Amino acid sequence: MKRPHYPIIYVRGYAMTNGAIEETVADPYMGFNIGSTKLRHQYPKGVARHIFESPLVRLMKDEEYRDTFLDGSELASDTGTNAPPPDRAVWIYRYYESASRELGTGDASDIEHYAKGLLDLINALHDHYVPGDRAARGRDTEAFRVYLVAHSMGGLICRCLLQQFSRNDPRIDKVFTYATPHGGIDLRGVGNVPGFVGIAKADTFSESRMREYLKLPADADVRSLDGAFDEERFFCLVGTNNDDYGMARFAVGGMSDGLVRINNAYALDTPRAFVHRSHSGHYGIVNSEDGYQNLRRFLFGNVRVDAYLDIEAITLPDAIQKEKDQGRAIRADYLVDIIGRVRGTRWDLHRRTTAEGSAVVIDYDRHVKEHQPLHLASVFLSNDARQNTSRPSLGFSLDIRVHVPEYQVDKKLRLDDFHDGAHLFRDKINLEAERSADGNWVVRYGWDSKTPNGVSQMAEATQPMPGNWVFEIPVVQNSRPGLRATLRLETRPWNE
Secondary structure (H helix, E strand, C coil): CCCCCCCEEEECCCCCCHHHHHHHHCCCCCCCCCCEEEEECCCCCCEEEEEECCHHHHHHHHHCCECCEECCEECCCCCCCCCCCCCCEEEECCHHHHHCCCCCCCCCCCHHHHHHHHHHHHHHHHHHHCCCHHHHHCCCCCCCCEEEEEECHHHHHHHHHHHHHCCCCCCEEEEEEECCCCCCCEECCCEECCCCCCHHHHHHHCHHHHHHHCCCCCCCCCCCCCCCCCHHHEEEEEECCCCCCCCHHHHHCCCECCCCEHHHCCCCCCCEEEECCECCCCCECCCCHHHHHHHHHHHHCCEEEEEEEEEEEEECCHHHHHHHHCCCCEECCEEEEEEEEECCCCCCCEEECCCCCCCEEECHHHHHHCCCCEEEEEEEECCCCCCCCCCCCEEEEEEEEEECCCEEECCEEECCCCCCCCEEEEEEEEEEEEECCCCCEEEEEEECCCCCCCCCEECEEEEEECCEEEEEEEEEECCCCEEEEEEEEEEEECCC
């Protein structure tokens, strides 16, 4: 197998009713083949026609993957099929067949049973791709690798596998989860789903039950991978659109994808992206261009960029500063919108905004007083010619908005001269990167306020270690209130 094009195993999400289970098992691809023709406008909330064929079809078209069905069966099944399996293959983990009344026993199983079944599938594929290798080397092999791609509860099945049955399994190269409730499911006015709700295995999403099958202590954060897998190779895609997701959105509330709250949708210390998509449906996160482009770049890209804001100072309005000088307690909650886009596209690779309940929050003590960096985004990119047909350079932008807060003086709101929607800083930086003849990265940039959609300046670069480059760009708004900071871009190779 040749990096980075390893076989993909897709693990679908939760099916609550018998009808949903039968619909699921009737689909050969269990939803990974569902696309969309609707793109939600941000403002006004209209609909644009945008055809996204499905993750499965796009992987076939863009990366030359294929399915694994032939003559009514799977290539790895015991049907006498001797066709060799392709490395660039998408395997569907059909774990709900056992719960089907027509194809199985009709009884749903616990998540541990499904996780063991996933391990059995990985072992079977190992034996199918490299016969005799598992018997000779076990898991300590370089000849076999797979990717796990999962939606919703499918991500918890993957975590149960990794954290209970096959910790630090080197054969699992990367994991990508769409809208997985890594922190469980919370209901408005109730809190976390109670552990005694066993109807249709709904207790799978309660924190107490999760600690059981993830083998976590009672006081552990259920979002922890607990050292069972390298966090850097575990990507979480978080949805922020709760408006377009069925009746469940009324029980879950805002700051969610309609089913999973934003703070529950990622595992601790993992790279993640936020996209304005709902849990599923016509505007769902799996059947979206935003989701697919993050998946493709995480699995096959060759550059990782982490964006940080190193804040030197945030200045107060003159009137509020005067109150502070007189010894009064000042409180202000600073929110940062950050939108990451790739050149020449109409979708967002990463989107966190105040209006959608997903903004980045500045902790004044940590990020201003103590000068700890504020992490804005982790973005995976590619300068592969197949993904960048127009120009060889790698182009992307970051739209950054730091909102003027509602100031509190001695715990009382001070709204004098306050206008909602004002910004301490608001600008979009356009970045264009390419390798020079000597192999070094060169980055040019430009702010929209000076060169709209263009680049005009060279970014200063340092190289803290071989292959890793750091670029620092000043971010300054000298008015009062205002901001003095540095945008720091840490770049490093990916998939090398």
